[in-house]
Amino acid sequence: MSLKIYLPQKLLERLLDRLDDIKPSKNSIQSLDDELIPLNYKLEKFYLLLAILSDPKGNGFKEVNLNGFNFVPLSSKHLIKIIGNDYKSYLNYLINQGFVLSKSDYSLNKCRYFHLYNSYLTYKSSRLFYCYINKVEESIKTPVNIRIIESSEKGEEENCIEIAFGKNSSLFKIKKRKYDLQTERKKKLPKYIKIDMWNHFKSKMVLDFDKAEEYCYEYKRKYTQKLEQKYSDGKIDKDTLLRAKAILQNKYLNRISTVNNLRNPKKDKSWLFSRKGINRRLNTNLTMMASDLRQFIIGYEDMSYLDLSNSQPVLFNVTLQELKEKASDRLKIEIDKYFEITINGGWYEKLSEVFECDRETAKKNWMLIAYSKNKDCRKLKNKFKKSFPEIFKVIENKKRRDYKQFSIGLQKIESNIFIDVICKRLVENGVLPLSIHDGVLVDKKQTEPTYQIMTDSLSEYIGAIPVIDINGVKRYPTIAGYKN
Structure with missing residues (x-):
């Protein structure tokens, strides 16, 4: 321990x-x-x-x-x-x-x-x-x-040191208290979470540790080489190189710790399965795991991952629809415009036009608009404001007292729909999911029943069937008015 x-x-x-x-x-x-x-x-x-x-x-x-x-x-x-x-x-x-x-x-x-x-x-x-x-x-x-x-046989790459604190360590005692508190909270969760989902989680979260560790080393080596090549080509300066290497080091350490925390999770008190805080998200070893490590879950090739495309922008529709009844005519028109774009899965493509940039940059810009303080990123926000002035006002008002309340509100909507509704209905229908915030990982044979439950549930809350990613492929609703 x-x-x-x-x-x-x-x-x-x-x-x-x-x-x-x-x-x-x-x-x-x-x-x-x-x-x-x-x-x-x-x-x-x-x-x-x-x-x-x-x-x-x-x-x-x-x-x-x-x-x-x-x-x-x-x-x-x-x-x-x-x-x-x-x-x-x-x-x-x-x-x-x-x-x-x-x-x-x-x-x-x-x-x-x-x-x-x-x-x-x-x-x-x-x-x-x-x-x-x-x-x-x-x-x-x-x-x-x-x-x-060891990160390589030749020792050319930087090694990682694992430091294990025994039961006499004050730090271990603090961790054990936190783990015991998490266990106590778990008792208060509904049966489908604390028994069905928890037992399924423990049985499925087994990794191919040798391959996973080797991947972590290769991940760091590959990206280190890319950074050093950029520096050699004069594309970045030394300060940028060192800063990028430090960020890469953090990503590497996070992956190594994620993998090793699952070696003996019961013995080392490293299981994470907790639902706390005002956003009510279910946080687990899987939600903390970098997505590129999921491939090393034993049996992953027999699983399907279904998640809501453009999830945060789409879920914002729940808030907007609640405002629509008392909204001005201008806001109603803009809400309908926003609804159509996001439900069809084209929000980031639309923002690419607004900001005249690629999709990835547009996605980062949206994060800055939605989750930064009102006083920050004003040039960026003014561009967005020209295209969506009424939606922009709604976002600014939500963040007026505390800028974090907008993101917390969206996370609460997400948690309510995915944990309290979708996961509950899946378990009731014999499908045991591994929850990953705005998506679920299920047995590949249960892909279609899962998709049906997800779309039915999301449609109830949002008002239409949104685009769902299934193993990285977008599935558009096959109804009139939507692309196929």
Whole structure:
């Protein structure tokens, strides 16, 4: 039984190197008369902070992009809970020693934002023996076990370090409390979720671990080569290269941790199957998994994935239809126009015309319009406003008090339709689904019954049958007025 986190080998080497040279202290020197008070530090706390900043998503944290850099908001309340009252000493050490940047002039709900510098990506050390620890250390500082996950036979690629905290670790005890709380919440869920879907989830979430790990290494190697080729061709500068490598490192660590968390999920308390928060989404190991890793689920070739095409724009119709009865004539006309475009699956194509860009860029632009603060991205929003002035007003009004309420509202609609309606009806009809927010993964033999239940349910809430993606192929409704 253990708590496992993952760090890049070079980052771990640099930390241990620095700790060997400069010891952490409880205080900082304000004058020549001050003396440093040594900190009786625990390595596990440094490891966890670096793991959170290296792979926020994999450790349950969100990222915020500020001026092209990814920052992680960490509140003092949460830091005290997971690190302890001395959390400032650990963060100050990482900041002062050049590992972490703290953005104190930007705050939201009084959270400070932290960014892990990517300088360790070019760091070289001869002290490799620091990472080769094959047994549990019986020291007061940290009850951990460290092993290297080799990324290639030649050792040319950067290795990943798995750090396992034993049951005596305070971090493991925190994780166990969270797991027990999740288990307690599960008892309050309806039977079709807590028994039928849960048991099915446990039986199906088995990976081909060797192939999955090999894919993670190849994924990182391939994209690293592409970045370095762009740098060699003069398409990107060195800062852009290092920044992109840092982002790639995070994606790699997230994939590695996702795979390894499913090796012994019951023993290591790494099952994730929880429905909490105001958006009421069902969060699982599968919803946290990068979509390119699904192929390594054993039996995946016999499954079908059905999801709502253009899901968030389509689900926004639920809100708009509720407003339509009391809407002005101009808004009604625009709602009907929006309805037709989104239901037919052409929203991002329409935005490509509005912004004069490709579909992928149009999709990113929509995310910025819908989910950023009202004061942000004004040039982009003004372009959208010219084409959809009334819809734009609705979005702005939804975000007036708190810009996050618009996205939360759409997630609540999604959760209500997919978990409370579609999944419930599927189970009642003998179809056991693996839920992935706006889609479901089912036995391939049950594709057609699943499609029928999905379209019937969505039609009830939206007012028409939308486009459904089935294994990456769009299926358009075969009724008059829709494309085939």
